[in-house]
Amino acid sequence: MAGIYLHIPFCKQRCNYCDFYKVLSLEHTERFTEALKSELIERTNYLDSASVHTIYFGGGTPSVLTYEQFNTIFETVFQQYTVDEDAEITLEANPDDLTSEYLHMLSGLPFNRLSIGIQSFDDAELKAVNRRHSAKQAIQAVNDARKAGFENISIDLIYGLPRQSFEQWQQNLEQAFRLKPEHISAYGLTYEEGTGLWKQREKGIVTELPDELMLRMYRYMLQQMSEKGYDAYEISNFALAGCKSRHNSSYWEMIPYLGVGPSAHSYNGSSRQWNKPNLLSYMQGFEQHSYTPEVEMLTENDAYNDFVMVRLRTREGIDLNVLKNKYGQPYYEWCLAQADVYCSSGHLTRTDNRLHLTLDGIEISNSIIASLMKTD
Ligand SMILES: C[S@@+](CC[C@H](N)C(=O)[O-])C[C@H]1O[C@@H](n2cnc3c(N)ncnc32)[C@H](O)[C@@H]1O
Ligand code: SF4
Structure with a gap:
């Protein structure tokens, strides 16, 4: 798909x-x-x-x-x-x-x-x-x-x-x-x-x-x-x-997509690609057969961070079993440890092994997402 x-x-x-x-x-x-x-x-x-x-x-x-x-x-x-x-x-x-x-x-x-x-x-x-x-x-x-x-x-x-x-x-x-x-x-x-x-x-x-x-x-x-x-x-x-x-x-749901046109982004699970935001160079690139998209190969951290960022904004939240299967035990433990303080403060809830934002959590969703992310 x-x-x-x-x-x-x-x-x-x-x-x-x-x-x-x-x-x-x-x-x-x-x-x-x-x-x-x-x-x-x-x-x-x-x-x-x-x-x-x-x-x-x-x-x-x-x-x-x-x-x-x-x-x-x-x-x-x-x-x-x-x-x-x-x-x-x-x-x-x-x-x-x-x-x-x-x-x-x-x-x-x-x-x-x-x-x-x-x-x-x-x-x-x-x-x-x-x-x-x-x-x-x-x-x-x-x-x-x-x-x-x-x-x-x-x-x-x-x-x-x-x-x-x-x-x-x-x-x-x-x-x-x-x-x-x-x-x-x-x-x-x-x-x-x-x-x-x-x-x-x-x-x-x-x-x-x-x-x-x-x-x-x-x-x-x-x-x-x-x-x-x-x-x-x-x-x-x-x-x-x-x-x-x-x-x-x-x-x-992190389904692959191809984005075409200037500034469009693409994602296929292993890389992100994007076109520069410039109409003229975009058109010239194809006319002169010299077009190449910008490419970034996704590291393990990138892939996990993308998952946390997109899933936490949804009503279904983060399925912790899926997280563990996809990214492994260390990421699973990191996520739980980071989430702990927000669960205690009522900004996150954990039900059926899923993490969800509460209404109070939605209001500070950007900072919660940032703390669940993993940097090198
Ligand atoms: C690509 S934009 C615009 C689509 C279309 N050209 C239009 O103007 O209706 C898609 C949507 O993002 C939202 N949006 C864009 N910039 C925003 C901003 N600075 N703050 C909040 N919403 C924004 C608007 O609701 C907009 O309809
Ligand atoms: S500037 Fe263009 S893309 Fe942006 S909101 Fe207005 S009409 Fe839509």
């Missing part, structure tokens, strides 16, 4: 919190599609003939591509890889791209899941982070996607946006539930170094919301998700029954 991630690095406008790799011109979409095609052909062996059960177009903004460009990419994927008949095939899309015509076009392609980046249903909040769309457009996009036949829709939200009040977050969630998406990803706003928002904070134009308010928003969300039937299967991901993102789950 394996996944394919395709990074489509184009955006029409820069949202001020975002540090994903992108360029702000659509000039090279055609040339990029050809390079992507070459990469898909050249790197077929990375997945070692494993069947592909998820394909994810992420960005940037994949919803700037045309029917012909998607078609070229799909043809290459289906020719080069064995794709499961019931593969989950997701398109990450921005609401303002999802016109009825565009959705109609998409419904003629193999996509069976849409992940719509809404972030907020409040126009002032959207404006403060330089989003291109309005709340009305976001609602319309979800409704039109339904009309176009999409039955598996996810929406992305961000809480803790600049000047957001608790009540505004409550209203955002209420609006989200009214749309009944199958899946919701909701992230706390992070101030990424070098972004517009980071600079605004440095100049004192915006201030981060206090930790207590962020926690109150998160706790309220957990309670509401549970009431509305959304399973909190990962710290930031919620799904109605049967609608977990198989692609995201694969990352947490």
